[in-house]
Amino acid sequence: MEEKKTVLSVKNLSVSFTQYERWIKRTTLLAVKDVSLTVREGELVAVVGSSGSGKSLLAHGVLGILPYNAAWSGEISYYGEKLTEKRMGQLRGKEIVLVPQSVSYLDPLMKAGAQIRNGKRDQGSMGESLKTLKRYGLDETVEKLYPFELSGGMTRRILISTAVMEKPKLVIADEPTPGLHLEAAKRVLSHFREMADEGAGVLLITHDLELALEVADRIVVFYAGTSVEEASASDFRDERLLRHPYSKALYMAMPDHGFCAAPGAQPYIKDRPSGCPYAPRCERREAKCLEKVDYVSLAGGMVRCVKAEEG
Amino acid sequence: MKSRRSEGKILRFLLKQIIRMAVLLFLVSAAAFFLVSVSPIDPLKVNVGQVALGSMSQEQIAKLSEYWGTNLPPAERFLSWAGDFLKGDMGTSLLYRQPVSHVIGMKLSNSLWLMAVSWLVSGGIGFALGTLAGANKGKAVDKVISAYALITASTPAFWLALVFLMVFAVWLKMLPIGLSVPIGMEAAEVTLKDRVVHGILPCLTLSITGMSNILLHTRGKMIQVMESDYVLFARARGESKSRIVFRHGIRNILLPALTLQLASVSEIFGGSVLVEQVFSYPGLGQAAVTAGLGGDIPLLLGITVISAAIVFTGNFIANVLYGVVDPRMRKGRKVA
Numbered sequence: 182m183e184e185k186k187t188v189l190s191v192k193n194l195s196v197s198f199t200q201y202e203r204w205i206k207r208t209t210l211l212a213v214k215d216v217s218l219t220v221r222e223g224e225l226v227a228v229v230g231s232s233g234s235g236k237s238l239l240a241h242g243v244l245g246i247l248p249y250n251a252a253w254s255g256e257i258s259y260y261g262e263k264l265t266e267k268r269m270g271q272l273r274g275k276e277i278v279l280v281p282q283s284v285s286y287l288d289p290l291m292k293a294g295a296q297i298r299n300g301k302r303d304q305g306s307m308g309e310s311l312k313t314l315k316r317y318g319l320d321e322t323v324e325k326l327y328p329f330e331l332s333g334g335m336t337r338r339i340l341i342s343t344a345v346m347e348k349p350k351l352v353i354a355d356e357p358t359p360g361l362h363l364e365a366a367k368r369v370l371s372h373f374r375e376m377a378d379e380g381a382g383v384l385l386i387t388h389d390l391e392l393a394l395e396v397a398d399r400i401v402v403f404y405a406g407t408s409v410e411e412a413s414a415s416d417f418r419d420e421r422l423l424r425h426p427y428s429k430a431l432y433m434a435m436p437d438h439g440f441c442a443a444p445g446a447q448p449y450i451k452d453r454p455s456g457c458p459y460a461p462r463c464e465r466r467e468a469k470c471l472e473k474v475d476y477v478s479l480a481g482g483m484v485r486c487v488k489a490e491e492g
Numbered sequence: 493m494k495s496r497r498s499e500g501k502i503l504r505f506l507l508k509q510i511i512r513m514a515v516l517l518f519l520v521s522a523a524a525f526f527l528v529s530v531s532p533i534d535p536l537k538v539n540v541g542q543v544a545l546g547s548m549s550q551e552q553i554a555k556l557s558e559y560w561g562t563n564l565p566p567a568e569r570f571l572s573w574a575g576d577f578l579k580g581d582m583g584t585s586l587l588y589r590q591p592v593s594h595v596i597g598m599k600l601s602n603s604l605w606l607m608a609v610s611w612l613v614s615g616g617i618g619f620a621l622g623t624l625a626g627a628n629k630g631k632a633v634d635k636v637i638s639a640y641a642l643i644t645a646s647t648p649a650f651w652l653a654l655v656f657l658m659v660f661a662v663w664l665k666m667l668p669i670g671l672s673v674p675i676g677m678e679a680a681e682v683t684l685k686d687r688v689v690h691g692i693l694p695c696l697t698l699s700i701t702g703m704s705n706i707l708l709h710t711r712g713k714m715i716q717v718m719e720s721d722y723v724l725f726a727r728a729r730g731e732s733k734s735r736i737v738f739r740h741g742i743r744n745i746l747l748p749a750l751t752l753q754l755a756s757v758s759e760i761f762g763g764s765v766l767v768e769q770v771f772s773y774p775g776l777g778q779a780a781v782t783a784g785l786g787g788d789i790p791l792l793l794g795i796t797v798i799s800a801a802i803v804f805t806g807n808f809i810a811n812v813l814y815g816v817v818d819p820r821m822r823k824g825r826k827v828a
Contacts, residue, residue, distance in 0.1 A: 246727045274730025286725040290743050290819065299729055300739060327819045343729070 186260065188351050188382030189220040189243065194255035196238045196247065212450050213238050214407045216255075217476055217483070220351065220382040225374060227385040227393035227414075229431075230403025231447055236386045239403075240353045243384075244279055245269030259351070274299075278344040280354040280373075284336045287328040294324025297342045306346075313342045317372065334365045341372050352376055352383045358392060370396045390417075390431055399482075402428045405458035406450045408476065411483035424484035427459045457485060509811075513804050517797055521577075522570065524796040525789075529566040533787040536562060538586075573793065583790030587782060592794040595779065600798070602672055603768070603775030606691055607760050610698035614760075615753040617699070618706035623745070625707070626714025627737045638711065645704035649763045653697045653770035660693060667693055670772035694771050698763050702756065709752050713745040747817055750810070757806030761799055 196213035213235040220226045230236050241247050243257055245266050257264045259272065273279070287296055297310045311321055317338040331339065337357055344352055354373055358366040370385070374396040377383045387393050393400060394414050402410040402425065410425040417423065420432050430443040445462040454460055460470040469487050476485045536557060537545055545553065557563045576583060582592035625637040661669040668674070672690045673682045717723060717740065726736050765777035772778070776795060783791040815821050
C-alpha cells in the first residue's frame with residue numbers, strides 16, 4: 182500500500198502566555214508544553230483531554246489565531262512545509278479549516294446562508310452551499326434563518342458546512358459534540374469520518390474519549406497541557422496495550438470498564454510539575470518521574486513515561 | 493389570523509406609548525409649574541417694572557394681580573393652564589406679547605436645524621472614530637482617540653463655546669461673534685449663507701461635546717465584538733481585519749449606537765440651552781432662559797412641554813427601531 186502523505190506535523194509545540202501579576206510582576210504561563218503529533222491524509226486523529234488541558238490552544242496555534250499575548254515555539258509543518266504566521270494566514274479558511282464548538286461562533290445578525298458561503302454571492306457558491314446543506318439533511322429554508330433560530334444539531338451541521346464548502350485538506354474540529362444527544366453527536370462525528378474517508382486529514386479535539394474511539398484512527402491523550410500518549414484507537418480495547426498510566430486511568434474510568442475514577446485532579450498549568458505532569462497522581466511514581474521525561478516511540482505509538490517499557 | 497393578531501399588538505404598543513407620553517408630559521409640566529411657583533421672581537414686578545409697580549396704589553396692584561390671576565393658588569392656575577393647553581391654547585408670552593405657540597415656532601425653527609446638524613455630525617463622526625479606536629484597541633490611534641473623547645467628555649459646553657468665540661471670532665475674526673443673522677440687516681436681505689455662517693460655531697460646540705458619549709460607547713462595543721467567538725471564527729476562516737470590521741463589526745454595533753444616539757437627543761437639547769446663551773443665538777434654549785429669568789410662565793411651560801415631547805419622540809423611535817431592525821426581536825415577537 183502506498184504511504185499516505187503527512188498533512189500536519191507538530192513537533193515540540195509550546196504555547197505560553199505573558200501575564201501581569203498584581204500589575205507589575207511579569208510572568209510567563211506555559212499553557213501547552215512540548216506537544217508532538219502528526220495527521221496523515223485520510224486519517225482522523227483525536228486529541229482527547231479534559232477541560233483546561235490546552236487542546237483548543239493547539240488548534241488555534243496551528244491556525245495562527247492565538248491571542249495577542251500568546252507566543253509559541255516548536256515546529257508546525259503542513260505537507261512538509263514549515264509554517265510561518267504569514268503562511269498560516271494564507272492557508273486558514275481555505276486549505277486548513279476550523280469547525281468550532283457552538284452557535285456563538287456564528288455572527289448573531291447574519292443569516293446562515295451568508296455565513297456558510299462566507300459572503301460569496303455567485304451562482305456557483307449558491308449551488309454549492311445548497312448541495313452541502315442537502316448533504317447534511319438540511320434544506321434551503323435554513324439559509325434564511327438567523328443563528329438564534331437554529332437548533333443545536335442544525336448549528337453543528339451549519340458549522341460543518343462552512344468547512345466543507347472550502348474543500349479543505351486539513352479539518353480541525355474543536356469540540357464539535359457538546360450539548361448534543363448521543364445520536365446527534367454520533368451523526369456529527371460520522372461527518373468528520375466521511376471527510377477523512379474522502380482524503381482530508383482530520384484533527385478532532387474532544388473530551389469525550391468514548392465517542393472519539395468510534396471514529397478515530399489514532400488517539401492523542403492530553404494531560405495538563407502536554408501529550409502523554411499517542412495510541413491507535415484499537416489499543417483502547419485492552420488496558421495492557423495502553424502505554425501511559427493516565428491513559429490506563431481513562432480506560433478504567435469508562436463505563437464499560439469499571440467506571441472507576443482515579444483519585445486527584447488535573448493540576449492547574451501553573452502548578453504543573455516539571456517532569457511527568459501525571460506523576461503526583463501516579464501510583465508507580467519514582468524520583469526520576471519528576472525530572473524531564475521524553476516523549477518516545479513505543480509499540481507503534483508514543484508515550485511520555487519513564488516506566489512505560491516495563492509495561 | 494396571524495396578521496390581525498400582530499396588528500392588534502402594534503395598536504396596543506402605540507396606545508401604551510401615547511399614554512406614557514401623556515403621563516410624562518403631565519408630570520414634567522406639573523414639576524416645572526411647581527418650580528416656577530416657588531421661585532422668588534414676582535411676575536408682576538418683572539412685567540410692570542419695579543418703579544412702575546412702586547408708583548401704583550395697592551388697589552391698582554390688586555386689580556392687576558386679579559387680572560393676571562397671580563393671586564390664585566398654584567394648583568388652580570396650573571389646572572386652568574393645562575385645560576387651555578389641551579384646547580390648543582398655549583397662552584400668551586408675557587415677554588414677547590405674542591401667542592406662545594407663535595414664539596416657540598419661531599425659536600424652534602432657529603434651533604431645530606442647529607440641533608439636527610449637531611446630532612448628525614456628532615453621531616456620524618463619533619461612530620466612525622469609536623469604530624476605528626475599538627478595532628485597534630491598545631494601539632496609538634486608539635490612545636489618541638480615547639484621550640480626545642475623555643477630554644471632550646469632561647469639557648463643559650459653555651466653556652468650549654467661550655474658547656471658540658475667543659479664537660475664531662475675537663482673535664481670528666473669521667466667524668461672527670453671535671446671533672443668527674448679521675446685525676442691523678433687514679430680514680429679507682439675510683441669505684442662507686449668513687445663517688449658515690452664524691450657525692457654525694454653535695454647531696461645532698454642540699457636536700464636539702455631544703460626540704464623546706457615542707464615541708466611547710461604540711469603542712467599547714467594538715472591542716467586545718472583536719473579542720467575540722464569531723470574530724475568532726471569522727479570523728479562522730481567513731477573513732482580513734478590515735473585512736471583519738465591516739462585515740461583522742459594524743453590523744453588530746450599529747443598532748445599539750443608533751439607539752444611544754436617539755436617546756441622547758436630550759443631551760443635545762440641554763447643551764443647546766447653554767451654547768445658545770453664550771452665542772446669543774435666538775433659539776429655543778435662549779428663549780427658555782429668558783422666560784425663566786423673566787417669570788414668563790406660559791412660555792417656559794410651553795418650551796418645557798415641547799422639549800419633553802421631542803426628547804420622548806427620540807426615545808420612542810429608538811424603541812421602535814430595535815423591534816423593526818433587530819431580527820432577534822422582530823422574529824422573536826412573531827413566534828411569541
